[in-house]
Amino acid sequence: MKILLIGGRGTIGKKLAAALGKLEKTDLIIAGRTSGDQQVDITSSASIRDLFGRLPLLDAVVCTAGTGYYGDFQTMTEEQMLPGIKGKLLGQINVVLIGKDYLREGGSFTLTSGVAAEQPAHNGTTVAMINGAINSFVLSAAQELKQDKRINAVSPGLVEDSLERYGALFPGSDAVPMTRVVNGYLRSIFGALNGEIIKVYQ
Ligand SMILES: NC(=O)c1ccc[n+]([C@@H]2O[C@H](COP(=O)([O-])OP(=O)(O)OC[C@H]3O[C@@H](n4cnc5c(N)ncnc54)[C@H](OP(=O)(O)O)[C@@H]3O)[C@@H](O)[C@H]2O)c1
Numbered sequence: 001m002k003i004l005l006i007g008g009r010g011t012i013g014k015k016l017a018a019a020l021g022k023l024e025k026t027d028l029i030i031a032g033r034t035s036g037d038q039q040v041d042i043t044s045s046a047s048i049r050d051l052f053g054r055l056p057l058l059d060a061v062v063c064t065a066g067t068g069y070y071g072d073f074q075t076m077t078e079e080q081m082l083p084g085i086k087g088k089l090l091g092q093i094n095v096v097l098i099g100k101d102y103l104r105e106g107g108s109f110t111l112t113s114g115v116a117a118e119q120p121a122h123n124g125t126t127v128a129m130i131n132g133a134i135n136s137f138v139l140s141a142a143q144e145l146k147q148d149k150r151i152n153a154v155s156p157g158l159v160e161d162s163l164e165r166y167g168a169l170f171p172g173s174d175a176v177p178m179t180r181v182v183n184g185y186l187r188s189i190f191g192a193l194n195g196e197i198i199k200v201y202q
Contacts, residue, residue, distance in 0.1 A: 001025060001026050001027065001059045001060065002027045002029070002055075002056060002057070002058045002059050002060075003020060003026060003027070003028050003029065003058070003059060003060040003061075003062065003189065004029045004031060004055065004058050004060070004061045004062070004099075005017055005020070005028060005029070005030050005031065005062045005063075005064065006031045006032070006040060006042060006061070006062070006063045006064070006065045006095065007031075007032060007063060007064035007065030007066070007112075008028075008030030008031065008032065008035075008036055008064065009030060009032050009035035009036050010032070010064055010065065011159065011161045011162050011165075012064045012112070012156065012159060012161075012178075012181055013030070013032075013064040013065075015161065015178045015181070015182050016062070016064065016181075016182050016185050017030055019182045019186065020189075029055060031051060032065070033065075038051055038054065038055070039051075042063070042065055042066065042087060042091030042092065042094065042095060043083075043086045043087045043090075043091050045094045045098060048091075048094050048095055048098045048099070049098050052098060052099055052101075052102040055102065057102060057103070057104050058099075058102055058103055058104065058107060059103075059104050059106075059107045059108075060103075060107055060108045060109075060110070060189045061095060061096075061099050061103060061107070061108075061109050061110070062109075062110040062185060062188075062189065063091075063092050063095050063109075063110070063111050063112060064112050064185075065087075065088075065091065065092075065112075066084070066087045066088025066089075066091055066092065066112070067084060067087070067088060067127075068081075068083075068084030068085075068087075068088055068124075068126045068127035068130045069081055069083070069084055069126040069127070070121070070123050070124050070126070070127065070169055071123055072123060073123065073125055076125065076126070080126070081126045081129075084126050084127065084130050085126075085130060088112075088130050088134070089130045089133050089134060092111045092112070092134060092137075093134075093137055095109070095111075096109050096111070096137075096141060096151065100145060100149060103149055105147040105148060105149070106147070106148045106149065106150075107149050107150075108149065108150040108151065108152070108188060108189055109141075109149070109150070109151040109152070110151075110152055110153070110154060110185055110188040110189055111134055111137075111138060111151070111152075111153045111154075112134075112153065112154055112155075112156070113130075113131040113132075113134040113135050113138075113153045113154070113155040113197065114127065114131040114155055114156055114157075115131075115155060115156065115157040115158070115199075115201045116128040116131050117131035117132040117134075117135050117155060117197075118199075119201075121169050121170050122169075123169070124169065131155065134153055135153055135155065135197045138151050138152060138153040138195060138196075138197065139195055139197075141195075142194050142195025143195070150188075150192075150193065150194040150195075151194065151195065152188040152193050152194065152195070152196045152197070152198055153196075153197050153198065154181070154184040154185050154188060154198045154200060155197050155198065155199045155200065155201070156176055156181045156184070156200045156201065157173065157174070157175070157176045157200060157201025158170045158173045158175050158176065159175060159176050159178060159181050160175045160176065160177055160178050161178055162175075163175050176200050176201055180200050181200050183200075184198040184200045
């Protein structure tokens with residue numbers, strides 16, 4: 001089974017990569033902006049097209065790449081919101097729109113949204129909006145994909161390995177164990193779920 005993991009050297013991605021790497025008959029290709037086996041910038045549709053063009057047909061495409069702006073709502077500008085929209089939101093959408101032609105029949109996409117879609121953090125409007133849009137894209141795209149291709153989103157809460165980096169943004173949040181987050185992705189990749197938002201924070 002050939003799996004492309006975009007963002008596979010990031011905090012969540014590397015734990016997922018370690019779990020996938022232990023499975024038999026799984027051929028894992030890790031992509032990142034500067035890290036991994038293959039380079040791609042998901043803010044660029046040309047770069048995404050180039051990546052898929054270099055790879056064999058895939059059974060699963062997983063994206064754990066992207067982030068968004070945190071900052072004061074009163075002074076927040078379009079310029080501050082755009083990188084996250086172009087990266088985490090449109091980047092993941094383009095991975096699906098372009099990648100669907102490089103996915104085998106019955107293959108799957110797994111995107112990443114986040115708890116902020118339902119429980120926005122203070123100063124986290126951009127991220128909340130992006131995560132909500134990803135979830136809605138997944139619900140709708142699941143109805144449109146052909147050849148039994150599936151799509152889901154994993155929506156993590158603050159993960160344990162990010163406590164130091166992001167903990168201050170989410171006071172009082174219980175951090176989610178990495179094994180729970182990884183299992184959410186495994187359910188999407190290897191299960192039969194389609195059009196599901198796999199919430200790993202409840
Ligand atoms: N960490 C959390 O607690 C948490 C909670 C909820 C949701 N999430 C979401 O989960 C996802 C992963 O989070 P994370 O904390 O694991 O992120 P991270 O540690 O910052 O890692 C991000 C990964 O994505 C790659 N990447 C970033 N921008 C890219 C681009 N434009 N094109 C291609 N690859 C790119 C990076 O590669 P390079 O290093 O090579 O640039 C890196 O491997 C994000 O969407 C985040 O919003 C995270």
